[in-house]
Amino acid sequence: xxxxxxxxxxxxxxxxGLPDSYLELASEVGRQIAAxxxxxxxxxxxxxxxxxxxxAARAGGARTTGVIPQALVDREWADHDSDELLIxxxxxxxxxxxxxxxxxxxALPGGVxxxxxxxxxxxxxxxxxxxxxVVLLDPDGHYTGLLDWVREIGERGxxxxxxxxxxxxxxxxxxxxxxxxxxxxxSQVAV
Ligand code: AMP
Numbered sequence: 001x002x003x004x005x006x007x008x009x010x011x012x013x014x015x016x017g018l019p020d021s022y023l024e025l026a027s028e029v030g031r032q033i034a035a036x037x038x039x040x041x042x043x044x045x046x047x048x049x050x051x052x053x054x055x056a057a058r059a060g061g062a063r064t065t066g067v068i069p070q071a072l073v074d075r076e077w078a079d080h081d082s083d084e085l086l087i088x089x090x091x092x093x094x095x096x097x098x099x100x101x102x103x104x105x106x107a108l109p110g111g112v113x114x115x116x117x118x119x120x121x122x123x124x125x126x127x128x129x130x131x132x133x134v135v136l137l138d139p140d141g142h143y144t145g146l147l148d149w150v151r152e153i154g155e156r157g158x159x160x161x162x163x164x165x166x167x168x169x170x171x172x173x174x175x176x177x178x179x180x181x182x183x184x185x186x187s188q189v190a191v
Pocket of ligand 1: 012013014015043045072076091110111112113114115116117
């Protein structure tokens with residue numbers, strides 16, 4: 001971590017029309033990030049949950065950094081209110097910059113894009129490419145099937161226990177943000 005505030009990179013659903021409960025969850029995450037005096041790193045869009053996290057975080061005084069590929073500027077409605085909006089060429093550059101700007105990664109309920117982002121930082125973490133916390137906030141069982149499958153293939157030998165333990169699963173916002181701190185005792189809250 002540099003001289004800046006602690007920054008959390010949030011991955012979440014970006015498709016319009018999601019149930020209000022998910023949008024409210026995203027707002028609550030943004031509010032609580034700001035309340036802790038942290039910064040937000042996001043995909044830099046105003047669509048759906050991504051937009052809610054960003055606007056709530058800013059409303060609470062957090063600095064927000066968005067990273068968005070040029071091709072998604074219109075589709076995800078680039079968040080021009082971001083304190084810092086980095087427009088890149090490719091999805092890979094987006095993910096690399098989001099990772100570089102963050103001290104921890106937090107995935108909320110989302111779709112395949114969110115899963116892709118989560119799996120990338122999770123695998124990078126367990127093979128030792130970074131040591132930042134990777135946290136999944138799942139208040140309603142959104143990811144139960146996925147987590148059951150990961151455990152099942154772990155039992156068949158395809159995923160090592162330490163890889164599974166590298167992902168912390170939390171069911172409420174405060175617990176998830178606590179787990180983002182590097183000092184969090186992962187063994188107490190792992191899957
Ligand atoms: P989704 O969970 O599908 O709503 O996507 C959430 C975010 O993941 C969106 O901002 C997508 O642009 C982003 N994303 C990152 N990597 C990918 C990818 N390989 N394919 C699709 N979306 C992606």
